[in-house]
Amino acid sequence: MTDDITVPQGRSVAVPTWSSSLKVLLRADGTSQVRTPQALVINFALPLILLVASGLGKNSAALGGPQFRVSLALTVGLVSIGTIAYSLAIARDRDTGVLQRLRVTPAPTWTIMVSRWMVQLGAVLVMAMVVLVVAALFLGITLPPQDYLFTVLVALLGSAVFLSIGQAIVGLIASAETLNAAGRLLYVPLIALSVFGNTDRLGTTVEMVSRWSPGGCLETLLSAAMGASVWSGQSWGALFASFGYTVLFGVIGIRWFRWVSH
Amino acid sequence: MAGHFGGDALTTTQPNSTALTLALRVSGLRVAYGPKIAVDGIDLEVREGEIYGLLGPNGAGKTSALSAIEGLLRPAAGDIVIGEIDARAHPLQAKARLGVQLQATSFHSSLTLVEIVRLYAGLYGVTLSSSLIRELLGEINLQNEASKRFRELSGGQQQRFSLLIATIHDPALVLLDEPTAGLDPQGRRQLWDRIERFRKEGRSILLTTHSMEEAQAVCDRVAIMDHGKILTVGTPAALIAAHRDDPKVRQAAHGEVTLEDVFIALTGRELRD
Numbered sequence: 001m002t003d004d005i006t007v008p009q010g011r012s013v014a015v016p017t018w019s020s021s022l023k024v025l026l027r028a029d030g031t032s033q034v035r036t037p038q039a040l041v042i043n044f045a046l047p048l049i050l051l052v053a054s055g056l057g058k059n060s061a062a063l064g065g066p067q068f069r070v071s072l073a074l075t076v077g078l079v080s081i082g083t084i085a086y087s088l089a090i091a092r093d094r095d096t097g098v099l100q101r102l103r104v105t106p107a108p109t110w111t112i113m114v115s116r117w118m119v120q121l122g123a124v125l126v127m128a129m130v131v132l133v134v135a136a137l138f139l140g141i142t143l144p145p146q147d148y149l150f151t152v153l154v155a156l157l158g159s160a161v162f163l164s165i166g167q168a169i170v171g172l173i174a175s176a177e178t179l180n181a182a183g184r185l186l187y188v189p190l191i192a193l194s195v196f197g198n199t200d201r202l203g204t205t206v207e208m209v210s211r212w213s214p215g216g217c218l219e220t221l222l223s224a225a226m227g228a229s230v231w232s233g234q235s236w237g238a239l240f241a242s243f244g245y246t247v248l249f250g251v252i253g254i255r256w257f258r259w260v261s262h
Numbered sequence: 263m264a265g266h267f268g269g270d271a272l273t274t275t276q277p278n279s280t281a282l283t284l285a286l287r288v289s290g291l292r293v294a295y296g297p298k299i300a301v302d303g304i305d306l307e308v309r310e311g312e313i314y315g316l317l318g319p320n321g322a323g324k325t326s327a328l329s330a331i332e333g334l335l336r337p338a339a340g341d342i343v344i345g346e347i348d349a350r351a352h353p354l355q356a357k358a359r360l361g362v363q364l365q366a367t368s369f370h371s372s373l374t375l376v377e378i379v380r381l382y383a384g385l386y387g388v389t390l391s392s393s394l395i396r397e398l399l400g401e402i403n404l405q406n407e408a409s410k411r412f413r414e415l416s417g418g419q420q421q422r423f424s425l426l427i428a429t430i431h432d433p434a435l436v437l438l439d440e441p442t443a444g445l446d447p448q449g450r451r452q453l454w455d456r457i458e459r460f461r462k463e464g465r466s467i468l469l470t471t472h473s474m475e476e477a478q479a480v481c482d483r484v485a486i487m488d489h490g491k492i493l494t495v496g497t498p499a500a501l502i503a504a505h506r507d508d509p510k511v512r513q514a515a516h517g518e519v520t521l522e523d524v525f526i527a528l529t530g531r532e533l534r535d
Contacts, residue, residue, distance in 0.1 A: 015358045016387035024384030028370055028377065035372040096368035104332045104362040105385040106354045259334075 021107035025115035033119050042085050043127050047077035048134055066141040070131060071222035074155055075194045075215050077127040082162025083190065084183050086120050087169045091176035095261045103259060117163060124159035128152050143226055150225035157242055158218040164246045165190075165214065167253025174261045194219050217241045283310045284343075285435045285466035286331065291340035293326045293490075300326035302490035303340070308435065313457060313467045315481035317474070319529050323490040324470040325365060328439050331468070332362050345434060358386065361433035361465075365440050367424045369412045375399060375423060376408050379430065386431035402426050418449035425456060429465075436460060438469040442476055454480050474522035484521070488529045 033039055051073035093099050102112050132148060135141040143151065169186070173179040194215030210216045217238035224235040286308040293301035301323040308314040318324045329335040331342055333353045342349040342356070349356035369378045376395050383390045390398070399405050402422040407415060415423060421441065428436060438457070442450045457480055460467055471477055477484045478498045485495045494501060498521050505511045506519050510527035 014387055015354045016385065020387065021385055024381055028373060028381040031377065032370050032372040093368075093370075096371075097364060097366045098368050098370060100334060100364060101367050101369060102385070103334060104357060104360070104364070105382065106358040106387075107385045108354065 015106045018108050018111055021105075022111045022115055025102075025107065025111055026118060029115050029119045030122070033123060036089075039085050039089075039123070042080040043077060043123050044130055046080055047073040047127060047131050050076050051131060051135060051139070065228060066135075066139070067143075067223060067226040067228035068219075069139070070135045070141055070151075071219055071226065071228075072194065073131045073135075074128055074151075074222060075158070075218055076191055077131065078124060078155065078158045078162045078218065079187060079190045079194075079215065081120055081123055081127065082159055082164075082166045083169060083186060084166075085123075086116065086163055087166035087179055087183055088176065090116065090166075090170045091173070091179045091261070094170075094259065095176045099259050109259075120163055121156060121159055124155055125152065128155040147225060147227050151222060154218070154221045154225045157221070157239075157246075160246045161214050161218065161242050161249075162190075164249035164253060167257070168249040169253075171253035171256040171258075174258065176261070190215050212237075212241060214242070214245045217245070284308065285310050285312070285345065286468060287341070287343040288327075288331065289341045291327060291330060291342065292338045293323070293330050293335055294338045299490050301330065301337075304487070304490070304492045306485055306492065306495070308466050308468050310434075310466055311461055311464055312482045313461055313469070313480055315477040315484040316468065316470045316487055317472075317477055317484055317525060318470075318487035319472075322487045322529070324487055325439055326490075327487075328437055328468070328470060332360065332364075332437060333357055358431070359434050361428040361431070361436040363424050363428040363436070363438045363441055365443070367420075369427075371411060371413060374409050374411060375404060375415075378412065378423075378427065382427045383430050388431050390430075398426060398430075417444050418446065418452075421445060421449065421453060422456075425453070429460065433465065435466045435468065438467060440470055440472065442471065442473060450476070474520065474525055478521045486525055486528050493528050 051069055054069045054072055090099075099112065103109055128151070132143075132151065136143075165186075169179060169183060173182055190213070193210045193213035211220065211234075220229075220235060220238035221242065223229045224231045229235075284307050286306070288307070289305045291301055291304050292299065304323075304327060306314070306316075306327075316324045316327065326335065330337045330340075331344075331349065333349065333356065337350070344356045344359050347356045347359065370381070373381065376392065376399070379395045379398065380390065383395075396405060396408055399408050402425075404415075404419060404423060407419065412420060412423065421444075425438075425441070428438075441457070442453050445453060454476070457467060457469070469481070481498065483495060483497050484501065485492045486501075487493065494504075496504065501524050502519055502521060505524045505527060508524075508527055511519055511523050514523040514526040
């Protein structure tokens, strides 16, 4: 073909910076998070219900003291946000093509995921503060000021652990429906393992497994951060194990992640 | 409509043109899913201001080819040049020049149309005021749906909105994957008008379609693709003329030979997945 045709001129081909892409994605993902009723229930209602309910039973003291109630509520919130809310939201957006639509824009693909992670971290931060405030105002469970800071920092580390587990789940399971079922199945053991790390009622083996599970490590760290136990070799071990879990599940989740479900 | 132009793409040429310039050049493109080869070394060129149709039965490799051009798939081999940008070497720059409407599109389910427009404009570095966004929605007759969610729109409204998002940054090249699938005749005609308007604005369009009527009505040139290869390229009229006397075409034709008869003759009658 040698025919002449007109060349339209003057179209912009500027690529926005990654920071401006991240900013608009954060605004959109944050708005979505706030408007999702299920996310609000999972992020706030469940931890608060547990915070109150864990002090009602006759044998509740056997599981731990008042700080344990707070740390359990935080752990439930973190597991809910990381493994359920995050992975399900990603899987649904993958199924419906939202992620693919974003990928054809000039936004770097990593900004799409980082924005989601940052919104979840924000949700964790708010959840942790709500739990701590409710514990202080209504249950009389107060901490020294510096322990509040440590507790929030540990909660953020815990959210990294459970977000990476959520990432691994969404990386390994293609469909949102399957993931929903698998997430529910995983939810109970993750919470249960967090609880039984503090008691040998089910035997020392269960206690040991529980103590070094992601939830158990988080419990250990929260306990130390809230001053319920002293910072010890076990706390260091839990800290390193938490970093290890984050890296391990994060690598699995990123390595096997697919942007489309089929 | 190109069909109204007598099937010759070049009747749309505007004055002051001096040389053939390409909006898209694809050469030797090969896409594989493991051992399965979806696109087998195709070459195609879309000129500035041209509407180019990629036709083929299900599984022919159209969407895979488009996905590779869009940067959604990493090709096993081949070159993709968008304007003058090597899309494989500079994917973000290439994406900034492209407007894309995917076959199955969805947007953040909790966001309103206004918020979605603002999001995608932002991702292309375009700042739009609220009044301008409403004006844009008005142009596609969605001004009263500005506060609705995407899922609350009808199929035709969703299609119009997706096309608005695809062109929010005034791209030089627009890729449309089966843009009229599921639309009623009114919706289809309206979309053809919009596509034609895009061309008048100087954009180039690469679209895939199953509809021969659409290809004949809208496209300046079409490529018929099957089993990952391009079988033939030309204006709809030229393809019909070239294959008019082919016995397979005559057998497929019911009266006057159409583009669909040529398509069936080239790709066969058996059903595809």
